[in-house]
Amino acid sequence: MMTFERFEDLAAAYGGEIARWPEGEREAARALLAAEPARLSPVLTEAAGLDRLLDLAPAQRPDAALLGRLIAAAPQPANTARRWIAGLGAALGLSAAAFAGVSVGVMVGGQAQPAPAAVAQAETVTAVDFTADLQDALEEPAAL
Amino acid sequence: MATDGNDPDEALLAGVGRGEASAVRTLLDRRLPRILALSRRLLNDPGEAEDVAQETFLRAWKQARAWKPGAARFDTWLHRVALNLCYDRLRRRRETPTDQPPEQVDPGPAPDAGLLASDLSQRVEAALAALPDRQREAIVLCHHQGLGNIEAAAVMAISVEALEGLLGRGRRALKASLADLRGED
Structure with missing residues (x-):
């Protein structure tokens, strides 16, 4: 009542x-x-x-940068994720081959040239870390 | 709070989980401005509000594939996450001593009687910011976000009666601090 x-x-x-x-x-x-x-x-x-x-208290409109970040971090279709991983796998294969080539060249030359090998290895490690991050991100986009 | 199968975002969320770009865009168009407005009004800081909105949706993307239809409305869940993130920031503000208090507009009347629309909105914003946190949350959820009483109470984890009490006290305080504007609206 x-x-x-x-x-x-x-x-x-x-x-x-x-x-x-x-x-x-x-x-x-x-x-x-x-x-x-x-x-x-x-x-x-x-x-x-x-x-x-x-109603006079203003709201805030989302800006383009925020929208862009959220769209980029959203889940990807499964087939796109597979293509990304396949592409990165191929790139990593090339990096590993380049690393092996540089190491062999250094050994054959018989000279102590640690710098190029160290650089190549560092690059390879970076690429592996990035791939791991990306795979995490594809599984769990918030990891980005 | 169960949805009774009437969650307008359920199909979109499933699309987000499948990685459909159009679902992501539509969901952001529909819900991001609301979450940004909520955070903005509760935190009174555009940068922090943007951080909260971003974190809220990153969590939503994480949930999208595992979302269980019928358990809760997605909009209610989003509000709850955003509100908790705002609580964390408000708590940190209270715990962090600072030499410079946050910039706040004086909620009292301006010296000149004729106020521009932007002055009016600043006055209202300042009066809202001056309310105790829980009163402000109740008013923002019910008035600005348009949540029903049961939904708003669930988001705030309080009873409907407690929500009504906060709304009543908050609106009375606003009426008093904006009394000089009532003739101009």
Whole structure:
């Protein structure tokens, strides 16, 4: 049963639009308003004044950079993921071959030339770490 | 809170889980502005709000493949995650002593009576920011985010009665601090 006091409490909590009040109480509130408009219309008008002021507080639109980051981090189709992994696998194979070639060349030359091998190895390690990260990211995009 | 099979985001989320670009875009168009607005109003800091929105959706992407339809509405889940991330940041702010208090607009009346629309919105924003956190959360969830009372109470993990109390106290405080504007709206 809707009372004047409950009607006022609802307006004070949810504002001047009965459509935004708890669903189960709207019909009774509308019936009471229809029966007592002179008493209850000012209650709604008063609450609606604050509603209009609240609507002035600005929202923020998402910028393109944020959208771009979220789209890039979203899950990928399974076949795209497989293509990525296959492509990276091929690239890693080439890196490993290059590393082996450089090492053999250094040994055959019989000279102590650690720098190129060290660089090639470091690059290979970096590529492996990246692949592991990417595979994690494809499984769990938030890892990006 | 169960969805009774009426979650408008359920099909989209399944598409996100399958890696469909169109589902990702539609879901972001539909939900990102709301989550950004929620974080912005609760934190009153655009940069932090963007971080929270980003983290919320990264968690959503992680959930997309494992989402169980019917357990909760996705929008409610998103609000809950974003709200928790906002809580963490608000708590850290309270715990971190700083020489420079966050910049806040004086919620009191401006010296000149004729206010521009931007001044008005700044006043309202400042009055909202000056409310106790829980009152502000209740008003933002119900008024700005348009959540129903049961949904908002679930997101805040409180009873509907407690939510109503927070809404009533928050709106009374806003009415008092914005009393000089009531004739201009």
